[in-house]
Amino acid sequence: MSDPTPFDIQKITVPISATDLSKYKELRLTSLPKDPQFFGSNYKREAAFSEQDWKYQLDSTNKATFIVKESNDKWIGTLTVLATSSDLDLAAPFQGLGVVLGDDTNRNIYAMVGLWVDSAFRSKGLGQRLIQQALSWAREHIPHENDDTAKIAILEVHRSNIIEKAMYQKCGFKVIPKAESGKGDTEWMIKDLDL
Numbered sequence: 001m002s003d004p005t006p007f008d009i010q011k012i013t014v015p016i017s018a019t020d021l022s023k024y025k026e027l028r029l030t031s032l033p034k035d036p037q038f039f040g041s042n043y044k045r046e047a048a049f050s051e052q053d054w055k056y057q058l059d060s061t062n063k064a065t066f067i068v069k070e071s072n073d074k075w076i077g078t079l080t081v082l083a084t085s086s087d088l089d090l091a092a093p094f095q096g097l098g099v100v101l102g103d104d105t106n107r108n109i110y111a112m113v114g115l116w117v118d119s120a121f122r123s124k125g126l127g128q129r130l131i132q133q134a135l136s137w138a139r140e141h142i143p144h145e146n147d148d149t150a151k152i153a154i155l156e157v158h159r160s161n162i163i164e165k166a167m168y169q170k171c172g173f174k175v176i177p178k179a180e181s182g183k184g185d186t187e188w189m190i191k192d193l194d195l
């Protein structure tokens with residue numbers, strides 16, 4: 001792995017400033033058309049976002065978006081982690097997970113979404129650094145007062161995305177086939193955050 005020092009990884013501050021909002025917008029609208037096969041969203045949808053829509057993506061204490069800054073202050077990578085247990089809308093895609101895990105234990109679920117590093121800066125360990133920072137945030141996040149429910153991190157991965165899958169495996173995630181596997185090209189990856 002190359003020396004990571006020229007790159008700084010930061011959590012976007014909430015409430016988001018106008019400058020950060022415009023930088024994040026530029027980053028997303030650069031990333032979506034470059035690797036469209038790996039995103040749940042797409043360029044056309046987000047290019048039509050209003051200022052309010054962009055703020056909704058970022059202004060919440062139940063989500064954290066991390067970005068990679070290059071030495072010239074250009075944003076060249078990102079990852080968002082969502083505390084789904086704090087938001088029913090966010091939790092919806094993960095219903096049925098208990099069935100997949102083979103138990104009925106209640107858990108706080110943190111979803112990792114939107115991982116992207118500019119192709120000019122890949123294989124420098126930035127993807128893994130983004131994941132580690134997102135996991136640290138999830139471990140420290142308090143979803144509800146006096147809530148000591150176990151925490152897991154989860155993501156949906158395209159079977160064909162060998163690099164993403166290998167990277168998350170290196171960070172301790174395990175593949176769990178989706179209950180409805182066969183319907184699509186994706187499966188779940190899961191990590192226990194209390195270990």
Ligand SMILES: CC(C)(COP(=O)(O)OP(=O)(O)OC[C@H]1O[C@@H](n2cnc3c(N)ncnc32)[C@H](O)[C@@H]1OP(=O)(O)O)[C@@H](O)C(=O)NCCC(=O)NCCS
Nearest residue numbers: 035038114115116117122123124125126127128163164167
């Ligand atoms: C997935 C992605 C974020 C990885 O970013 P990155 O900064 O290059 O990640 P890292 O440098 O931390 O790790 C990449 C690992 O993959 C390895 N790798 C790179 N290219 C590879 C290839 N073609 N085949 C196999 N492994 C490869 C690297 O060697 C590295 O492993 P190492 O730590 O053993 O050296 C980046 O490739 C990307 O943005 N891809 C497109 C978008 C995407 O797939 N996002 C995820 C779904 S939303």
